[in-house]
Amino acid sequence: MSLLSGPERSGCLKILNLMSEVDLLSLSDTVTNKLIVVEDVTEAKETILSFTKNAEELLKRKKVHRDIIFKYLAKEGVVMPPSSEKHQLVKRTLELWSSAEVVVEEPGATDVIKQRLVPNTAMEIADVKADIGCDILMLGQQFCSWFFQLLNSQNTSLGQQAQDWGPQHFWPDVKLRLVARAGSDQLEEFLGAELVSCRLLALTKEEHLHFSPNLEPHGLKVLSSPHGLVLVAVAGTIHRDMTCLGVFDQIFGLIRSPLENNSWKIKFVNMKIRGQDALVGTQTAPALTYNSSELQMLCTL
Missing domain, CATH: 3.10.450.50 (Nuclear Transport Factor 2; Chain: A,)
Incomplete structure (x- = not known):
């Protein structure tokens, strides 16, 4: 059962959205030990989030490449040196989520739950x-x-x-x-x-x-x-x-x-x-x- 917080779930979903279909399906098989067969990438993403024990575990998966985490942080406005190693990017991402400085956006939600202190205008x-x-x-x-x-x-x-x-x-x-x-x-x-x-x-x-x-x-x-x-x-x-x-x-x-x-x-x-x-x-x-x-x-x- 996933124990992801709201900011962690939102951030993990954004990272999954940056992954290829092949890697998503492979990652879904990994986290479920191939016990669940998914039909499409949307179902794969939801399955991955549901069966991930914690955010750090997901970020350290081999299919979650360093470049994907770097790109995610860049989109969130987080400065990281281009030479950063994956473990440094993982640490900074977890810090970002723990401070709740993210916009939580669940699929199909009618409203965007904003947990960031940053103003919109x-x-x-x-x-x-x-x-x-x-x-x-x-x-x-x-x-x-x-x-x-x-x-x-x-x-x-x-x-x-x-x-x-x-x-x-x-x-x-x-x-x-x-x-x-x-x-x-x-x-x-x-x-x-x-x-x-x-x-x-x-x-x-x-x-x-x-x-x-x-x-x-x-x-x-x-x-x-x-x-x-x-x-x-x-x-x-x-x-x-x-x-x-x-x-x-x-x-x-x-x-x-x-x-x-x-x-x-x-x-x-x-x-x-x-x-x-x-x-x-x-x-x-x-x-x-x-x-x-x-x-x-x-x-x-």
């Missing part, structure tokens, strides 16, 4: 903390989780349902400064919610990039000014399919909108992208190149 970020002084780091973490999940969902190669991306998450006069470094620096600047929204969308929808933010302390900094501007700086890696292309640093300026339920909206975005040369000698998740004083200067602009 920019407006809901207002509910994270009524007073940003209470825990500004939490606001930064939740904003980044929300933003990159939203942006990555526009990448059709990941097989996700596209979420509600658009200019509504930005101030009308938002500014984007994008610097790409591949040999020489290339600077792009955009002004206005529509243009900024379209340029960022193109990174995932057209260029098929996937952004994995590093939300650990060395990859995330959050500062606030007395006037209400919150700066969120985050580092991370950039991927296309199973290839790590480089790293990025990104700074967001957030300001509440009193006319829209006091919700947070993006005032400016500064983004630096560096290619594979930045990965040389790097075995850990990327760290921020900005210090607090540099960020503080942006607060005073």
Whole structure:
């Protein structure tokens, strides 16, 4: 009898959805000792979930390949070095499920049971903390989780349902400064919610990039000014399919909108992208190149 929790069952199902039909049928035979004959992949998945004693047991099965777990974590916005071994990916996946930071989505369910603290829209970020002084780091973490999940969902190669991306998450006069470094620096600047929204969308929808933010302390900094501007700086890696292309640093300026339920909206975005040369000698998740004083200067602009 399966003892999987809700988050574990949902996560295991997503992993099974990434597996081939041949591997699913073989895995079903393994977990049932060939005592149950299944007719299709849907029945195979349900049988596997029902006869799996615990999540770790399923993840360690030979048919659950390392690359499948890596792809699953990437879809969930979890940063892992491309060189990670399977046991490291299994450990991180179990940590993710134990913290209930997943969206539980059962087949045929009419509602999606959301156990993630990450807001669905920019407006809901207002509910994270009524007073940003209470825990500004939490606001930064939740904003980044929300933003990159939203942006990555526009990448059709990941097989996700596209979420509600658009200019509504930005101030009308938002500014984007994008610097790409591949040999020489290339600077792009955009002004206005529509243009900024379209340029960022193109990174995932057209260029098929996937952004994995590093939300650990060395990859995330959050500062606030007395006037209400919150700066969120985050580092991370950039991927296309199973290839790590480089790293990025990104700074967001957030300001509440009193006319829209006091919700947070993006005032400016500064983004630096560096290619594979930045990965040389790097075995850990990327760290921020900005210090607090540099960020503080942006607060005073």
